[in-house]
Amino acid sequence: MARGPPAASALLLTVGLFVALLAAAMPVAAHADFLRSTPAPFDVWNIDPTYVSVTVSEAVQPGSPTITVTNSTDVRVDTGPTQLSSTDPTTFTVRLLSGIGPSVYTVTWTVVSADDGHFTAGTFYFMIAYRDGTLPGKFPQTGTITQSQPISPVDVALDAGNFVGFAIAFGSTLVAALLWTPVGSTLEGDERKASADGLRALLRFARIGALVFAAPAAGLWAENLIRSPPADLGAAFGSTFLLSTACQAVLGGLMAVLLAHLLARPSLADAFDERAWEFLPALFLGFLVILAEAAASHSASENAWWPLGPVADAIHLYGAALWAGGLLALLRTRRWLREPTPPAFSEGLLRAFSRLALLGVLLVVSAGAVLALILVGSVDGLLGSGYGWVVLAKTTLLVPMVSLGAWNRWRLGREPEEKPTHERVARLSRTVRTEALLGAAILVLAGLLVTMNPAAAPGPQNPTFTLDATAGGLYAIFQMNPWPEGPGDYIFQVVLYYENNGTAYYPGANATLSFLLEGGNGTAVTLPLEGPHGNHYYIDSPVLDAAGTWQLRAEVRGPQGTPVDFAFTVTLHG
C-alpha cells in the first residue's frame, strides 16, 4: 500500500500554491464601511454646501453608488446623478441645489463594493444653521452613524453552493489522483475493474462539483451587474469581485470539460495508475480558483495584513477542499469500498486519506486562526458580533469532526496488523459519513460568514462623535474628538441652545464635566470646562483612562448660579 506519496504530493502541491500566491496576490482596499463625508455627520454649517461626498473604506463598483439628501420636510435637495471620483475610487459625490438654506438634512447613501461585491447602505445627518447661529431643529439621531450591510439569503445560498461545489470538485479530483489510482494499482482483474468503476464515479462527482461551483459564481457575477449595470463591457470585469467571480465561472466550466475528457478515456482502468499526472491540469485549474477566491476575500481587503490575509484565505480554502471535499468524495464512493472490493484496498484507501486529512486539518485550523485574528480581531469581536458567533459555530462543529477523524486514525493505527475485513471497513465508513456531513455544514456556514461584515471592520475615521440631551429648557450638543474607541486623550465639547427655539444660549456661567466609570472605584472625577466662549465649553483631557462604560455629567451654571445637568454615556473598548 502506498504510504508516503499521497501526503508528500499534497505537501508539494501546497508549497507550489504558496509560491504562486505570493507571486499573484494583489493588495486591495479595506471594507466598504463609512469612513468620512463632507459635510461630516452631525456637522453644523453656517454656509450652504454645494455638494455632499462620502468616502468608504473600499473601492466602489462603478455605477453603484447613490446619495440622496433630503431636508427636514422630506424634500430632496440633491441634483444629478451620484458621481464616483475619477481620482479616488472610494469617494462618491452628489451636487446639491444652490441655496438649500437652514434645515436638518438627512443623507442616505448606498454602495456596492468592488472588492467583495457586498452592498452597504447608511444614513447620517447634518445641519445648516440660520445666519445668526440659531439651529433650525435637532438631530433626529445622535451618537452613531447608522450603517447596514443586509445579509441576502440568495448570496448566502450562492456562496455556500460555490464552496460545497468547489470542495467536491477539488477534493474528488485530489482523491482520484493521490489515493484512488495509486492504491487501485495494487488490484488485479475484476477487482481492478470494480475500482475503475469507483474512479469513474469519483470523476463524475468531481465534474458535477465543478458545475455546481461555476453556476453560483456566474450567479454572483450576474447579480452584481444587475445591481449596478456596467457602462461598457470592460466594466463588467472592472472590479476585483467581478473579475474573481467571472474567472471562477470560467474555470469551473473548464474543469468540467477536462474531467469529461478524462471520463471519455476507454483505458481508465488500465493506465491511470501510471499516468496520475493526467489529473494535474484539472487540479491546476482548482488552484487558480483558490487564487481567484482569495483575491476577492474579506482578508484580501485588509491592507494592514497583506499578503498574510489572502495567503491565509487560500490555505484555508485549500485545506477545507482537501479535507471536507475528500470526505464528500469518500461518501460518494462508499459503495465501491464495500464487497466485492477487497477490504485491503478500502482500508488502504482510508488509511491514505487519513494522512491527507491530517494535512487538511492542520492547514484549515492554522489558517482559520490567522483569518479569525485578522477579521475578528478581539474577544469583543468574537462574542459581540454576529460574525464572531458564526466563527464560533464553525469552530464548534470542527470539534466533533476532528474527534471522529482522530478516532478513525487511532483505530487504523492501532490495528495495522489485523487483517482488514469488510466489517472493519464498514465501521470506518460510517464515521466518514458523519464527518462528511459535518464538513458540508461548516462549508454552508462559511457561505454565511463571507456575506457578513467582519467584526474587525474599521470604524468611522474622522466624524465627530456627537450626543445630545435636554434639561432645564436647554438643548446641549456634546462632542468628542477623536471618535471614542479606547482609553486616551480626548477633546470634550459642550454647546448649548435654548430648547424651545434652537437659538444659542449665552447666559451660561462656569461649567464642569464629571466622569464615572461603571464598576470602577465609585469615585467621579470632576473637571472644570474652559468657557463659556459664547455658548461653547471645552476641555482636553486624558481622564478616560480605562475601557468600559463611562457616565458623563455636564453641569452648567446659569446666571443666577442655578445648575443644569446633562447626562451622557460613552463606551470605550480595550
Ligand code: HEM
Ligand atoms: C478553527 C476553525 C475555523 C475558523 C476559526 C475559521 C474561520 C474562518 C474565517 C475567519 C473565514 C473568513 C471569512 C471571510 O472572508 O469573511 C473563513 C472562511 C472560510 N472557511 Fe473557515 N474557519 C474554520 C474552519 C473551517 C472548516 C473546518 C472549513 C471547511 C470544512 C472551513 C471553510 C471555510 C471556507 C470555504 C471559507 C471561505 C474562504 C474564502 O472565502 O475564500 N472553515 N473561515
